[in-house]
């Protein structure tokens with residue numbers, strides 16, 4: 212692209228998205244007003260809004276439901292050329308939200324706009340982003356003749372509870388194939404590009420004792436005391452990898468303890484759940500072996516018996532920091548905002564993980580404050596949604612034309 216034509220495009224995109232402000236607010240509010248708390252989800256209701264939008268623009272789309280009502284909607288724009296010269300770029304926003312919780316100053320499912328921000332459950336996680344991407348879809352549809360590659364916009368289900376009915380289903384069972392993906396579900400106000408995620412290992416440990424009368428504890432085996440002895444050691448768990456240029460150190464959270472019924476009963480069972488976030492290059496097998504050794508030590512010292520169970524293990528992922536998406540995001544964010552977002556590692560897990568595991572170059576990038584997701588009185592800046600639409604339209608034009 213020549214400089215003059217690229218400057219024209221930049222001005223055109225900037226003006227276009229500025230004029231989309233009302234539309235973006237309307238769409239975001241419409242989506243927020245649809246109750247898609249997961250559980251139970253009901254994403255089909257939000258997918259209908261997206262469907263009406265695609266229909267009105269004659270954007271071809273497909274709807275995929277693994278379970279009735281848990282809809283994913285996927286729209287397709289452009290794509291005359293053949294891969295790999297005409298690549299495909301997927302942007303996926305999730306249509307489910309976490310439960311509203313209490314203490315909202317207004318109804319969380321009646322979106323309102325105040326001081327340049329849209330309020331309501333899902334405004335920042337992830338429906339505002341979806342509205343912004345719908346404006347991008349409209350722009351790209353109007354410029355479809357210039358697109359050799361294909362732009363795929365997906366509104367997905369079930370992100371807040373593991374994506375089994377959402378992106379995972381689309382990738383594994385619906386034949387959705389893409390080269391690149393941007394997941395706008397990382398907040399950080401477009402100042403960070405999520406290129407690597409820690410592994411997330413969820414474990415349960417059960418201490419088995421022997422029930423007895425509380426007045427004669429020596430006749431039983433107290434599952435709680437044994438668990439305390441074990442946890443003291445688990446707390447000092449050593450990781451193989453303790454530092455990484457893009458990550459904070461690995462972490463271990465003791466998330467729950469369940470045991471006991473009454474003061475005068477020696478408890479026979481105690482259950483704990485752990486959330487371990489480990490670095491790329493570390494392995495969950497090593498961590499589990501370590502824990503098993505600790506368990507053996509404690510079992511040798513006390514009349515104790517433990518079971519270790521893996522609840523789930525999502526391995527760490529990383530894409531090269533010099534991949535084309537990082538460059539394009541950096542370039543166009545700089546054009547629109549005057550700042551360059553930095554590649555970073557995330558402690559949480561987004562659906563980018565599932566994409567990377569499929570060999571897709573996927574990164575997380577998008578608008579929103581870190582503190583808003585899942586919070587009471589959740590909100591997002593309208594200006595950020597417009598800026599995000601500008602950046603994403605420029606990225607799509609760059610990579611797909």
Ligand SMILES: [Zn+2]
Nearest residue numbers: 305336337396
């Ligand atoms: Zn989210």
